[in-house]
Amino acid sequence: MSLALNNIGHLVTNDPSIGNGPLGIINNAGLVADDEGKIIWCGPQDQIDQYTEAQPIDCYGCAIIPGFVDSHTHIVFAGDRATEFEARMEGIPYEAGGIQSTMMATRAASDELLSLNAQHLAYEALCSGTTTLEVKSGYGLSVRDEERSMRVARSITSETTFLGAHLCPTDVKQDDYVDLVVGEMLTACLPYAKWIDVFCDRGAFSAEQSREILNAGAKAGLGTRIHASQLGPSGAIKMGVELGVASCDHCTHITDLDIEALASASDTTVATLLPAAELCTRGPFPDGRHMIEQGVTVALATDCNPGSSYTTSMPFVMSLGVILMGMTPDQALWSSTQGGAQALRRTDVGNLCAGSRADLVVLDAPSHIHLAYRPGVNQTRAVVRGGKCVVGAL
Numbered sequence: 361m362s363l364a365l366n367n368i369g370h371l372v373t374n375d376p377s378i379g380n381g382p383l384g385i386i387n388n389a390g391l392v393a394d395d396e397g398k399i400i401w402c403g404p405q406d407q408i409d410q411y412t413e414a415q416p417i418d419c420y421g422c423a424i425i426p427g428f429v430d431s432h433t434h435i436v437f438a439g440d441r442a443t444e445f446e447a448r449m450e451g452i453p454y455e456a457g458g459i460q461s462t463m464m465a466t467r468a469a470s471d472e473l474l475s476l477n478a479q480h481l482a483y484e485a486l487c488s489g490t491t492t493l494e495v496k497s498g499y500g501l502s503v504r505d506e507e508r509s510m511r512v513a514r515s516i517t518s519e520t521t522f523l524g525a526h527l528c529p530t531d532v533k534q535d536d537y538v539d540l541v542v543g544e545m546l547t548a549c550l551p552y553a554k555w556i557d558v559f560c561d562r563g564a565f566s567a568e569q570s571r572e573i574l575n576a577g578a579k580a581g582l583g584t585r586i587h588a589s590q591l592g593p594s595g596a597i598k599m600g601v602e603l604g605v606a607s608c609d610h611c612t613h614i615t616d617l618d619i620e621a622l623a624s625a626s627d628t629t630v631a632t633l634l635p636a637a638e639l640c641t642r643g644p645f646p647d648g649r650h651m652i653e654q655g656v657t658v659a660l661a662t663d664c665n666p667g668s669s670y671t672t673s674m675p676f677v678m679s680l681g682v683i684l685m686g687m688t689p690d691q692a693l694w695s696s697t698q699g700g701a702q703a704l705r706r707t708d709v710g711n712l713c714a715g716s717r718a719d720l721v722v723l724d725a726p727s728h729i730h731l732a733y734r735p736g737v738n739q740t741r742a743v744v745r746g747g748k749c750v751v752g753a754l
């Protein structure tokens with residue numbers, strides 16, 4: 361069944377060649393997708409008859425945006441860390457070590473429980489408009505548990521990331537653990553992975569270890585990404601750029617030199633900002649607008665995880681990007697859709713160009729500005745993925 365929508369009050373295409381401004385906005389628009397779920401046409405609604413014989417669905421002047429691309433999540437885990445959150449809110453600072461407690465709960469959980477938990481969070485994300493989701497392992501931290509985490513991730517998305525190097529378990533020596541990650545663990549996880557990632561930070565892995573891990577993944581055919589400068593300034597961002605990673609994530613303590621490096625590699629390496637993690641750890645917010653003005657390609661993502669950012673909501677993250685990271689609503693929308701797609705090296709999602717997937721969100725709002733303007737409010741009327749309405753109704 362093909363899809364035809366008209367009377368779209370405000371259509372964000374992210375294709376400047378077919379609409380106004382950098383977001384390619386068309387007012388009073390129509391959109392047609394084929395029966396394979398690909399977009400055939402977007403344009404002024406009075407032209408829709410030229411592109412479909414079907415009776416178009418009336419959107420009653422609502423806004424439509426591309427489906428969100430959440431390029432950074434850790435949704436394969438068991439248990440929660442509400443007590444740690446409570447302690448942190450009482451004043452105890454966030455450190456990487458809390459991962460250890462989720463590791464124990466994850467190891468103790470059945471495959472079925474791990475899978476149900478991840479599916480629940482993926483569905484929660486879909487309900488707020490996320491149509492492409494990256495999912496990492498990283499709470500198993502043994503060959504067996506990383507492999508089953510990756511299997512669960514693969515059952516949810518094709519954007520799967522092996523993050524055996526999330527943290528070294530306390531009962532293993534750091535160097536032995538790195539050997540395990542680049543050896544047996546990588547081999548076991550490879551069939552389920554598209555990407556490899558490493559937490560390069562104080563209390564996690566050194567720059568040297570991170571380089572070894574990313575190089576081993578790249579050699580095995582995986583794309584690379586890095587958790588960089590979340591807990592303090594480090595050489596991780598510059599190293600990521602040098603290695604040509606698809607994305608340097610967090611960038612909480614980014615320096616001017618890091619910004620320069622990222623700007624010089626803006627076609628290759630995206631800076632993925634995770635403002636909900638700053639919010640929930642009471643960390644400093646990097647200046648997203650300044651980074652964009654300096655030429656950095658910026659994505660926004662949730663970092664959904666039980667320790668430092670337990671949210672699946674991209675609209676909420678957009679609000680934080682605007683209100684606390686200085687981004688304009690246009691920049692935040694672009695970074696949450698096309699920016700996320702670029703962080704995953706995808707061109708078929710994150711935009712509504714002809715040939716792209718018909719992944720879109722129908723908003724109960726007259727424009728995308730309302731997403732930032734009304735923080736925490738669900739304004740999703742319907743979510744369409746691959747041309748089919750999967751949440752709400754059209």
Ligand SMILES: [Zn+2]
Pocket residue numbers: 432434587663
């Ligand atoms: Zn993360």
